[in-house]
Amino acid sequence: MSNDDGKLYLREDVYFEPLLNQWYAWPYLLPPVTGARHIVNTHRRIMSSFIKNAKLHVMAVAQPGMAGSEFLDCAEDRVSDIKALVERIDLEHADLVVLSDSVRELDELLRAHTSGESIEYLYERVPAPLRGYVEIFMDLEHHPSYRLLESLLYKSRHYKRSLQSVSFGLLDTVGQRPFVLSTPRLPEANNLQLKIDYNDPILDAVFRARALPLAAAEVDALFAGRETLGGVHYRDLFTAAPPAQRHVPVRDGVRLQYLGHAGFLLETADVAIIVDPVIASRGESFSDEVISFSQLPERIDYICITHNHQDHANIESLLQLRHKTSKILVPKNNGGSLTDPSLRLLLKQFGFDAIEMDDMDEVQVPGGRIVSVPFLGEHGDLNVRSKAAWFFELLGKRVFLGADSSNLDPTMYHHIADYLGEVDVMAIGMECVGAPYTWLYGALHTKLVSKKIKESRRLNGSNFEQAHKIAEIFKPSRVFLYALGMEPWYKYFMGLDYDENSAQIIETEKMLLACSDNNIPAERLYGKMTMEMA
Template sequence: MSQKYYLRESVYVEPLVNNWYAWPNLLSPFQYALYMNKTHLRLMKSFANNHELHIMANENKTIAGGGEFVDCKAEQLEDVKSLINKFETDDALFGELADALKSLNAMLKQHVSGESLEPLYKQVPDLLKGYVELVMDSNHNPSFRVIEGLVYQSEYYRKDLQSVSLGVLNEEMERPFVLSTPRLPDTDHIHISEPFDSEFWDTLFKTRTQPISKQEIEALFEGKQCTGGLNIFELFTTEAPAGSAQEIEATSVKYIGHAGLLLQTQNVSILVDPVVANITSKNREQAIGFAQLPEKIDYICLTHNHSDHVNLETLLQLRHKTSRILVPKNNGGSLLDPSLKMILRQLKFDVIEIDDLEVIDVPDGSITGIPFLGEHGDLNIRSKTGWLFQLNGKKIYAGADSSNLEPIMYEKLSAYFGELDLMAIGMECVGAPFTWLYGALFTEAVPRNIKESRRLNGSSFETASQITNALKPKNVWIYALGLEPWYNYFMGLDYSDDSEQIVQSMQMVEFCQAQGIPVERLCGKSEIKF
């Protein structure tokens, strides 16, 4: 019998768009054009002009935070310059597209009369003609709607820009921060130029738990365009992954890391915002890896379009075992709020949009979309929802980064669905200015006072305690505080005991304890069985 090989638990996967770590907005062509020009090019040109400063800053974590320094080595300087040249030549269409979006916004800003927009269609930049609808809001302010379905059928959606970088963690190394640095082939990685919708990835990621032979590995990689110094067989091991999914005898809710939950009954398995850890000896006892998940995922429920909640590297690795993804209802065509449904359908997922208080029946119960306020800098973004799970008579609310901007709403919700058995909510109460995430999508500079006023804040102690009083949960979980070091590659946080997030979440723990409510500030594994 020939030996069988598993993909190592320590293999980490970085999906890339034009060598940059992929998150949903980079898959949307118009949004990608703006991020490429306003963020990626700016960072790379800064590195090319003064790479010594970037290298020095990355050696000091207190300076490097915030993603403004490229974490490349001096010997990669020419590779960065080559990527800049590629952006400005082979991919120059995206620069032109970004300029067209800026021109369209400038033209609409000048239209202050409130009169018909129909004559302006002739002035729409050629690159955008046929892909936008000019619209007015109820105050007669002009804007435009992107016809997203058509854009994905155009030359602007470039699957040839998609690739995946694979590396292997060891006990001494940590994954570098992913959002500030292009990924360039080197001796420690292998880059595979294969679009995200390819069945190749499903076959590869199945080997996390279903081993294949050496001959099958060779056949899988035959003809694939691979760069970098890592040999494909370094990705594999004959050692089976530790642990396996357990039989479920009751309704179970497991915390799987960051903001991720796994809900199971005997008849259904549901993941919420999964970000699955790569397992090494350092985190094996604390973290849940891919091998510990069920063989089949019936539903993945996503709360909002931020990269730590819609985590493409995890979703791609789960696609082969996932039946359906539920996402929040979208505005439709907003540059600031691209459709999650349409993005994920490009990746061959079966996706359903759920509106506020819309219910979908599932085995042993139902899933309901719950209004999500806050954490988006007052932008008109609909792609956000909490989730209420009613399974075998138990009620579990996953509130993600919701903030209690309107207490009366939660009182009305409590009257609607009654007391909860578990409330899980994030408390990232001091978020970055909204421009950290959305600034590239604004075609004019945002004044400093606006940036500082409108931040990506989740719940504080005050707002989280108000939600608790309104919803009356029997158990409370506080999560997504960046306490798990194996997620630093996307969190980039280094809290101290006096950090506001830690102080206020501790206040929340003390508040719940005083109320007699079992409470846990999550880090690593946790489970409640009902």
């Protein structure tokens, strides 16, 4: 807390978490209706279970292999704090409980309409919280359904900025961060929490200080008069020492860098593009294994998002990049489906210039183009349109980044290859045994889903046969396997544990061997990687 007259940088080991009602914010938690369903049917349920039997939760999270489970990860002596969060839902935000229940009531109303005749009379029976916020329609088989008027909902009382807050901590004092989908973030001795929404100017100012230092007086002015919780003082987040590693500009050719998990950075001298950024803060235990914020370009021309899951549309990272980002390209949305909230509308709430891309849409960039490529699978057979793989052509180099695409129909890739041609680099996600789809979407259901359905419909990426077939079609000169959640510093939102017998490891080994047999350099990515494409 010294250096009162000098310049201060945001420390490289500072981590940031956007919160909603003290829970880690991810894309399905923030839209009003899907958020209400998750708050009531996931958060309140897990917290109520912890209140009833805290010992069971404490014992469960201590067991190996329980990462990603629905057991709340905090000490028994915090039961009163968890109880207060449940009471906050039931008392201060009882309207969200009613909104969540209204989804069930609307589903029941529509299920009861079986005649196939006009549904116009149903509008006056729509539950009051949703009235005026839905359009009811029929499919060609005369089954009724509805779409949410999302733009209007973001203007309504159902969208509560008052539920937003943020938390900062220091990686080297916090240890393993609890799994985000099962544990709220309480004020602790090792964090600092601010009751602000995500549009507060303090956030861009603080994150800009990772590269451009602030005077100590400027730091003090940013935090002056603000209510803070937790045991970390705001000055502890800053240091007089500049970042040890900085961005190195590209002078010639194309640079491709792996940023961890599903993230890539593509750069030329004229354009910088990031795909699915999940940027790791630089903790002491893995300081040499990551490309962190200080090594990113001063300006990011485009961020491309493959889909709406928390490990790809990562709000935590996006808010930290907002101050240096020009545009975000997101997949085209279904328009009002409960299972497919709009990424464009969500990011628009936080000041991003988000542009929707339909299948095979193109954006011209200096020296080339960006093309959104159809994406099949990994969404439990739900009608989720907000997903796209990405093709980049820069200075004649051609890169396909497929993320979690599952090759359910090779014919589609033949059609794509007929138009795009062969590629220099192909990267494909091979988390081939994903969680049951209810892991992310269960809270949206208003009827019980059978175990048989859960086990059948998983969030699977490509296995060996599927990934290898894509490679046979695109004929890449180099292959990368990624988006596996292998890096331990991402465990707090991935919840994955692998060993040599895991299907994902076995299938990727098959892919590496097949590429070797065909004299194609291939690598299972981990941590970071830099490839210069002259």
